[in-house]
Structure formats: C-alpha cells, structure tokens
Amino acid sequence: MLPGLIWYFVFRYLPMYGIIIAFKNFNFSKGIWGSPWVGTKHFQMLFHNPDFYSIVRNTLLINVYELIFAFPIPILLAIMLNEIRHTLFKRTIQTVVYFPHFLSWVVFGGIIIQLLSPNDGLVNYIRGLFGLKSIYFMSLSGYFRPIVVISSILKEAGWGAIIYLAALSGIDPDQYEAATIDGATRWQKMLYITLPGIRNTIVIMLILKVGYLLDVGFEQIYILYNPSVYDVGDVLSTYIYRIGLQGAQFSVTAAVGLFQSVIGFVLILTTNWLARKFSEVSLW
Template structure:
C-alpha cells in the first residue's frame, strides 16, 4: 500500500492530466445511468424520478407489441448493415490507396481533402447533399437531364433514400476512418515488402500477403467496436435528410426516441427503447469479441 502511494505521488502530474477525462466520463457517461430507472416507472415531471410510481415492464410490453417498433428496428439494422458493408470497408480501401501514393505533396493534399468533410456538422453537410440532389437545381439531376433523362426526386423516393444515406456517410467519414488504418500500415515492417519483391511478388501479392495481414488485427478491433453500434444511427444525419415521404425506410430508433421522447413527452417509453438499444449493442459486442478471440489473436478482453 505504501509503495502504491509512493507511485501515486511520483506520477501525480500524469494522474492530474488524466483527471479531466475521468471527470468527463463520470459526469456525462456514468452519472446519467441513474436515469435508466425511468424505463421502469411512469415518469412525471412534477413528481420527478424518485416520486414517480413504478410501472415494472409495462413500457417494454408496449414497445414490443407495437408494429411500428419492428419497422423502426428493421430500418436501423438495414442502414447499419449498409454502413458496415460500404462505409466501414471504404475507409480500409481508401487507406490502402493512399498508402500506395509515393508523391508526398499529392498524398497530403488528397488526405486533407478527404478528411475535411468529417469536421463539418451534418446540418451543413446534409444540407449540401440535399442541394446536390435537388430535382431542379441539383447538379446530379442537371447531369441526368443533360443526357436526356428525367429529374429524380432522390429525397422523397424510398428506393433511393438508404443509398443516399450510405453514399453521404462514405463521403463524410471514409477519410477520417482511414486515419487509424494508415497508422497501422505505417507500422508494417518494410523489410517484408523487400523480401516479397525479392521473391518476385507483384503489388497484388504484396497487398494480399503482406499489407492486409499486417493490418488484420486493427480491422478486427474496429469491426468489434462498429458492430456494437448496429442499433445506433446518427440522429443528425437522418433528421436533416429524411421527411415524411420516406418514413417507411428512414425512421430509425434515434429519430423515434426524439419524436416520442421530446415531442410527445413519453420519456419512460423512450428510455425503455434506449435501454433495449444499449443491451443489444452490448450483446453484439460480446458475441463479436468471442468470435474474434477464437479466430484471431486479438480481442477487447
């Protein structure tokens, strides 16, 4: 115990630097967990959390017996599945392409361009996407009409909406997501490439047998973390870009929670939805981690 106190004093400045991060997580991540109790109560603003009567599993029965809930879960899963298939993989592909660039000035310019959209809020970036796809003034429809086609109402057609969401996510986040893979690529021993060249390997062989195995653990780790968000879609993105005409494919759990919780003041029911969302996310992370542990040498725990 005395030794630990000596170490604590010895590294006091490092612990002091750690303190703001710990406080942030306590205040904004852990203390609000007390509010989960609302899911099991008939919450009233007047009575408060502790004064509101207990409701048991009433709100869970309500959401699970609602046909709209299963439609919303389906929409959430499908959009996240598209994101996993295309947005997640696009970051890896972009990192591999950037890694092949040898001209540093050109490489840095491309990196700056693809990173920049990440720093724009969805209010701005989503607004740009809506304008680009405008049936009258959007450049996409202008090109379509230039070739003799009819303008397409992308934002009001259910068959296009998920594709628009996926492509906009790629444009905004693929560059930022590539950073961690570029860092992993930088850690690959260059002697492996030299040995592969001596053995007569071309670029494709080096990609398959040196590059991808070199970042395999990073890909698995990021995949585990990404799977945990399969029931979580960016609220800002959907809210900015959807409209009543595409509710059948665009309404997801985050927008449902906003609409029912803030607009209709059904806080107990939306807390139950949020708790369900968190529980499923935890189960998915656990299952993916177990699979990764058995099939590779990396896992979260």
Template sequence: MEYFQVERKAGNKAAISVLTRLYKTILKYKFLYALMVPGIIWYIIYRYLPMFGLLIAFKEYNFALGIWNSPWVGMKYFNYLFSSSEFYTVLRNTVLINIYNLIYGFPAPIILALLLNELKNMLFKRSIQTVIYFPHFLSWVVFGGIIIQFLSPNEGFVNQIIKYFGGEPIFFLTQSQYFRSILVGTNILKEAGWGTIIYLAALASVEQEQYEAATVDGANRWQKLIHITLPGISNVIIIMLILKVGYLLDVGFEQIFIMYNPAVYDVSDVLSTYIYRVGIQDLRFSLTTALGLFQAVIGFLLIYGVNKIAKKYSDVSMW
C-alpha cells in the same frame, strides 16, 4: 483457532503490502494520474450518474413527482414496445441501414488507406489526404444541406445532368427506393477519409523488410498487398469491426434528421429519430428510456458476442 489467526494476519500483511505498492506507484507517477482526473470526472458526470435515469423506464414518469416519487409500472413500456408494429419498423430500418454501412462503409477507409499507401509522391499524397479529410469537419447541417442542393429536382447538379441527357428529374429524397442508398453513400463520402487515419497509422507499423524480402522473391504489388499488408493490419481491422458491430442499433441522428421527411419515414425512421420524435416532442420519456435501455443492452451483447468470436478464431480481442 490459531491457524485462522495466522491466516488472518498473513492476509492483512498481504493487503497492506498491496496498498503500499499502490501508494508508491501513484506517488511515482502522480502527474500522469493527475492527467487522468479530468477524464474520470467527465465519465462520472456524463456517463455514470445519468444511469440513475434508467429508473424512468420502469416508472410512469411525471415531472411534478420526480423520478423517485413517480409510480412503478414494471415492464409496461417494454411490453408496449415489443407489441408495437411501429417499433419493429423502426428497428428493421436501423438494422438495415447499419448493415449497409457495415458492408459498404466499413471497407471504404481500408481501401482508401491502401491506395494512399501506394502513392510515392508525398505532395500529391498530402493533398489527397486533405481533400478527403475535409468533409469530416463539416457538420451534418452544412454537409446535409449541400447534398440536398445537389439532389434538388429543379436546380440540383445531379438532375441537371439527367435533364441534359434527356431524362426526367428524379425526386431522390422523397422516394423510398433511393433514400437508404443516399444515406449510406453520403456517410461514406463524409467519414471514409477521416477513417483512413487509423489504417494509415497501422500501415506505417508494417516492417519494410518484409516488402524488401518479397521483392527479392519476385512478388508483385498485389501479392504484397494480400500476403503482407492486409495481414499486417488485420489486428486493427478486427478491433474496428468489433466496435462497428457494437453500434448496429445506433444510426447517426443528425444525418437522418437533416435529410429525411415524412414521405420516406417507412425506410428512414430509425431508433434515434423515433426517440426524439416520441420522447422529446411527445414527452413520453418512460417509453423512450425503455427503448434506449434496450438499445444499450443489445449493443453490449453484440460487442460481447463478436469479441468472443474474434477471440476464438484469432489472437485479437477487446479483452
């Protein structure tokens, strides 16, 4: 009995010691912790409190009854989703578009950053950076409108060139075989320049002595790129890839909503547009909440799995 009392006292002393050290640390860095408070409050209000709404996925939600009083239906809406052919069409479109973005869009900012890093004329380099950053600051309403005008069958710049060379106008945005390529291409055009910022910062941290030593050894620019530059930024590339894979079921709603139309629903309707159309317009909140929960769970599993693989085969991981 005395042994347990001694152990309890030792445990209490250890807990008090930890709390004392924590209090002193907070007191010492009180202004830094104060800066964290707005961010913590924002996350609580907009990220954690809305999780309460996930209950809707398991209920027959009714506005008049509210979340608590709406009747439980268990897995009804999940069963409906997994037995619906429309759900699998939307899921396939989402995954395919994101895979295309991953294959073609993920390397684009890396390649741009490597090209910019090779420029020695700083005025020219800054000018190019300004030009390629600019599309990021345009909303998809504006940028999408510009793309629609460019691809217009009557007055669009692209079709004017086609007609100039004797071809027939192409209705790009109403033909399924073109639409996904247009989505991926315009996304790269808008965001690739902005994505170079992270990689340019990573390139700045590569030690210049390595390049000088490689020059002495007779290495050319291509060899320096392969053996020094890419390994130097590989950690950043892996982290960005893990984050990118986590969004495999999340395609930008604004881009597709602005550019798609019923003629290309079979290749362009994705989870986010389906949630908007069914959840907001048709007021089927329980169904779309179930779909959103499914999307979040799969996203987490993807991040966890890719992070596990990265941790196993490299020294880089998210945790």
C-alpha cells in the same frame, strides 16, 4: 488518463442513474424517485407496437448496409493513400478526404440535398444532358437508404482511414523490401503483408462497429429524411426524438434507449467471442 476518466464518469456512468425512468411513469413534479413504478409496462407497450418493429428493421438495415459497403472503404482508402509516393499529392488527397468530417451534418446534408435537387441539382442536371427525366431522389423510399450510406462514406471515409494509416505505419518496411527482392508484385505485397499487418485493427474496429447496429446517427437521418420516406427512414434515434422530446414520453424513450444498450452489449459480446474463437484478436 485522468481527464478522460473524469469525462467518462460524469457523462457516461452518472447518467446511468436515469435508467430507472424506463421502469417508472416519470413525472417532472414528482421527480425520478417520487414517480410511481410501473415495472416493464413501457417495454410491453413497445413490443406490442407494430411501428416499433418497423423502426428497428429500418435501423438494422441501414447499419447492415453501412457495415457491408461503408466499413471497407476507409481500409481501401488507407491502403491507396499508403501506396502514393508523391508527398505533396498525398497530403492534398488526405486534406480533401478528411475535410468533410469537420462539416456538421446540417451543412453536409444540405449539400447532399442540393446536389440531388430535382430542379437545379447537379445529378439531375447531368441526367438531363443525356435526355433523362429528373428524379425526386429525396422523396422516393427506394433511394433513401443508398443516399444515407453514400453520404456516410463521403463524409467519414477519410477520417476513418486515419486509424488504418496509423496501423500501416507500424508495418516493418523490411518486409516490403524482402518481398521486392523475391519478386513480389504490389498486389502480392498488399495481400500478404499489408492486410495481415492491419488485421488486428480491422477486427477491433469491426467489433466496435457491430456494437452500434441499433444506433444510427440522429443528425444525418433528421436532416435527410422527410415524411414521404418515413417507412424506410424512421429509425430509433428519430423515434426517441419525436416521442421523447416532442411528445414528452420520457419513460418510453428511456425504455427504447435501454433496449438499444442491451442489444448493443450482447452484439459486442457475441462478436468478441467469435473473434477470439476464429482469430487471435479480441477486445478482451
């Protein structure tokens, strides 16, 4: 455990020292301690900025959509893979669905953009075969969030299924044999053996996922969005990049990051309390 503990201490706990930047008017020449204290000035500025609420709304909506549509996909995929009996076919499917995870968003996002291109994209080519007009998917606000969710599913569903496959391997095969003797169908086995067998894993993963409701991956959004979809695609991570790195307002971005962390912590506490109250599983 030592390497993992050292990594967390160096990259997760030591940087917490920089949180105080959110309460200072940070200046490079004066350093963190030498910069003047401004209290909650940056937080007040954020909460009085109407654009900030739009960005928070975009972040929440994208994450809620992913929670509703993307979260169940790895579970369903793991169950389907578990039902495949032909070993070679099963391993081939696993390789295919795992592979996108190892591509960077620069590569995978470029593939998505190319597929949706209005001129030579595959999707619009198929539409053209049916006499339909080309759609500028990447420039229309109404399509951006579905594209983000679907691309997340295509890239990460296979990798996310691994943990559920591991949980499925822990189910006693005798339960399936007993169910077969009792005349249970495959659907009944899945409903009364498979799903209850991985319920604990599902609850834990759901709690962790809820904690990230205010955190959307920067690379994915940055690669896919453009100025024409800022109204629905600008999220906290891209806002931090634009204000912090491009605008050099480090104190403001530290305030945004602290806001994200506090809300995420509250969400995890709340979800864990609900899980402990209504089930037998929780993080603690």
